[in-house]
Every structure is written in C-alpha cells, then in structure tokens.
Amino acid sequence: MNDYLGLLIAYQELPRVQRSSTFMEVAGYPHYENVCSNILAFFVDPTAEHGLGDLVLRAFLTMAGIPEASISSRLKITREHPAEQDKRIDLVIDAExxxxxxENKIYHWEANDLENYARVIQSLAAGKDKKPLKVILCLRIQADQAAPKGGFIRYTYPQLWSYVQAKLGQRLATAHPKWLLYLTDFMATTARLAGQTSEEIELTKFFSKHHELVDRLAADRQRLLNRLATTVRNILGRIVSREDISKYKRSRGVWETFTLANHFTIQGKRICIDLNGKLSGWSLVFFQLDDPIRALLPVLRQSPSLLSCFPDLEMEKEHYVLQRWPLQAQELELEEALVNAMKALIAAADALPNNLQDPTI
Structure with missing residues (x-):
C-alpha cells in the first residue's frame, strides 16, 4: 500500500499534459512533407501577410550560426528548386x-541525392561572397546517425521553434492573429511528432521507470471494478423477481456494467432509482428521464414516504442523491436501501391524485 501511495504522490507531481488536438493533426497534414514545406516557405517569407516579418527566417539563420546575416527585400524563395538529373530541393532561400x-524530412529516410543538392546551393552562392547553408530539417536526430553527405547539417523542428519562441513576443503587436494561430498550431504539431514536449517526456519517463508497479496498480484496480460489477449483478439477481417492488416497473437491469437501473412509469413519466458503483463510492440516485419541464419528480420527492426514508436529499444536476456509501459498503446494506427507496417511490405514486397536473403551471 505504501508503494502505491508513493507512486500516486510522484504521479501527482508530474506536469499536467494538456493535449488537445491541433488542426493539422485532425486534417492529417503533418504526414505530408510537401504540406509542411509549403507552410515553412510561407512563414520564412518576410513580406508575406502573416505579419511576423523575418522572425522565422531569422530564427533559421540564428540556428545555422549566422544571426547577423542581412535580409534584404531582394530575397528569392523557391519551392521545389531544380537540381541536377531532374531532382528538386524542397526549399531554397537565396539572399544577397x-x-x-x-530538405524537409517528416518520417522519410534521407534517400535524396544530397551531393547533387549541395552543388546547386554552392553554385547559387559562388562568386558573390555569399554563405551557402545546407540544412536537413527533421523531427529528431539519432545519436548513432552518420553525418549527411554534401556538407548538409541536420537541425530539428524543436530546435527551430526554440529560436522562434525566444523572439515571438516581440512580434505579437504586428502579427496577423489568424496566421499566428496557424504558426503555433504548426509548431505544436511538429513538436508532438518529434516527441519533444517536456510534459510528455516526463510522463513517458515516469511510466517507464514505474511500469511494474503501475501494472500491479492497474490489475488491482481492475479486480476492484470486477467486484463492483459482481455486486451489481448479485443484487439484481435477488430483487429481479420481487413482486413488492414491481408495481409501475418499466425496466430493471444492469447499465454500463456498474449501475443497477430501475425505471418506473408513473402517470406517463419515466421515474428512475439507480444504484451507481464507482471507485469514488456508491450512490443511490432518483431522477426523471423524460419531459423535465413538466416534472413529476419534485412532487414525488416531497411525498411523506420518501421524506421519511431519505430526509436529506442532495441535488446534483437534475438528480436527487438519496444516499451515498464508501466503496467498502456491504452488499446487503446497498440492497436494503435500494429496495426501501423503491417501496417508498411506489407508496408515493399510489398517493398521487389521478392525472396530476404540472405543479409549476
């Protein structure tokens, strides 16, 4: 038990993983390198309508080791730039x-002719006192991965985004809100594909370290849930044929494994008394399924028979909670309370005037 307590305390101290889906994940875009390259080409263009200026391009240059490189208006950005033998480079940015x-790499191996690409980049920079930069932009870099050919250098999306985030606050005033949202969505998507979010890394490490104890905890949890399900089935087996609680009965049975549902039809309304089992404990609830506006429930709730059995009804959303128990409550105690509640409901229904009108009218 102390092992479990320590595990839960350690888990509670982990950073919470807030993981809502990104638009790109929903659309399935990140699996296509061309899509990512198109997005990247848009955001590295200082003149594009995103309003971020040279932020992303400057981040790229800083990552590549030339943060002070000048960026003039005579910048040429080419997607699928021609190379030798009808090959194409994903993205070329040619400046003064x-x-x-x-070369953008999402999942694919580096099967490109990098030496071919390197010659093209070198030729664009040759004789003009320009610095050639040859970059493979990928999700992650393996520790044992050989250096790429042609003088290319690998950088990761998370590395690039760290430089972008460092300067992003300075461009918020001029950034177009729509494109800023798309950029942050793109950043979040690629970071997740790379498996580099710090919260997820910590969570992965935690389960890797404690997997044996977590497995034991999960197995014990399942045994406890099985016991709840057995209790519900046992009680149903003993009360299903009882005639003293069958008047007005519409249906009775197990719902979603851990609820013993008891539904009655009273003056055309569906009134329910359910016994719910959860890991947080047991509860006996009283509610109306249909037509909540013309409610019969408040009238029944005020009946002497129900008030005498359950004087302190607790309202929870549209349900009355008749009684609660800890998880270790005895099966016969739960059954007795459930049967008493159904008998009280039947007595309350018997005492109603015929064709009772809605008391709120």
Whole structure:
C-alpha cells in the first residue's frame, strides 16, 4: 500500500499534459512533407501577410550560426528548386549574403541525392561572397546517425521553434492573429511528432521507470471494478423477481456494467432509482428521464414516504442523491436501501391524485 501511495504522490507531481488536438493533426497534414514545406516557405517569407516579418527566417539563420546575416527585400524563395538529373530541393532561400537550401524530412529516410543538392546551393552562392547553408530539417536526430553527405547539417523542428519562441513576443503587436494561430498550431504539431514536449517526456519517463508497479496498480484496480460489477449483478439477481417492488416497473437491469437501473412509469413519466458503483463510492440516485419541464419528480420527492426514508436529499444536476456509501459498503446494506427507496417511490405514486397536473403551471 505504501508503494502505491508513493507512486500516486510522484504521479501527482508530474506536469499536467494538456493535449488537445491541433488542426493539422485532425486534417492529417503533418504526414505530408510537401504540406509542411509549403507552410515553412510561407512563414520564412518576410513580406508575406502573416505579419511576423523575418522572425522565422531569422530564427533559421540564428540556428545555422549566422544571426547577423542581412535580409534584404531582394530575397528569392523557391519551392521545389531544380537540381541536377531532374531532382528538386524542397526549399531554397537565396539572399544577397546567403543561400539557404532546406530538405524537409517528416518520417522519410534521407534517400535524396544530397551531393547533387549541395552543388546547386554552392553554385547559387559562388562568386558573390555569399554563405551557402545546407540544412536537413527533421523531427529528431539519432545519436548513432552518420553525418549527411554534401556538407548538409541536420537541425530539428524543436530546435527551430526554440529560436522562434525566444523572439515571438516581440512580434505579437504586428502579427496577423489568424496566421499566428496557424504558426503555433504548426509548431505544436511538429513538436508532438518529434516527441519533444517536456510534459510528455516526463510522463513517458515516469511510466517507464514505474511500469511494474503501475501494472500491479492497474490489475488491482481492475479486480476492484470486477467486484463492483459482481455486486451489481448479485443484487439484481435477488430483487429481479420481487413482486413488492414491481408495481409501475418499466425496466430493471444492469447499465454500463456498474449501475443497477430501475425505471418506473408513473402517470406517463419515466421515474428512475439507480444504484451507481464507482471507485469514488456508491450512490443511490432518483431522477426523471423524460419531459423535465413538466416534472413529476419534485412532487414525488416531497411525498411523506420518501421524506421519511431519505430526509436529506442532495441535488446534483437534475438528480436527487438519496444516499451515498464508501466503496467498502456491504452488499446487503446497498440492497436494503435500494429496495426501501423503491417501496417508498411506489407508496408515493399510489398517493398521487389521478392525472396530476404540472405543479409549476
């Protein structure tokens, strides 16, 4: 038990993983390198309508080691730039002081002719005193991965985003809200594909370290849930044929494994008394399924028979909670309370005037 307590305390101290889906994940876009390259080409263009100026391009240059490179208006950005033998480079950015060639790698192996690409980038920079930059932009870098050919250098999306985030606050005033939202969605999507979010890393480490104890905890939890389900089935088996609680009965049975549902039809309304089992404990609830506006429930709730059995009814949303028990409550105690509640409901229904009108009218 102390092992479990320590495990739960350690888990509670982990950063919470807030993981709502990104738009790109929903659309399935990140699996296509062309889509990611198109998005990247848009955001590295300082003149594009995103309003971020040279933020993303400057982040790229800072990551590549030339943060002070000049970026003039005579910048040429080419998608699928031609190379030798009908090959194409994903993205080429040609400026007065540098030529940046980018091969975008989402999942795929580096099967490209990088030496071919390197010659093209070198030729664009040759004789013009420009610095050639040859970059493979990927999700992650393996520790044992050989250096790429052609003088290319690998960088990761998370590395790039760290430089973008460092300067993003300075551009919020001019950024177009729509494109800023798309950029942050793109950043979140690629970071998740790379498996680099710090919260997820911590969570992964936790389960890797404690997997044996977590497995034991999960097995014990399942045994406890099985016991709840057995209790519900046992009680149903003993009361299903009882005639003293069958008047007005519409249906009786197990619902979603851990609820013993008892539904009655009273003056055309569906009135329910359910016994619910959860890991937080047992509860006996009283509610009306249909037509909540013309409610019979409040009238029944005020009946002497129900008030005498359950004087302190607790309202929870549209349900009355008749009684609660801890998880270790005895099966016969739960059954007795359930039967008493159904008998009280039947007595309350018997005492109603015929064709009772809605008391709120």
């Amino acid at each position: 002081t540098f030529t940046l060639g980018i």
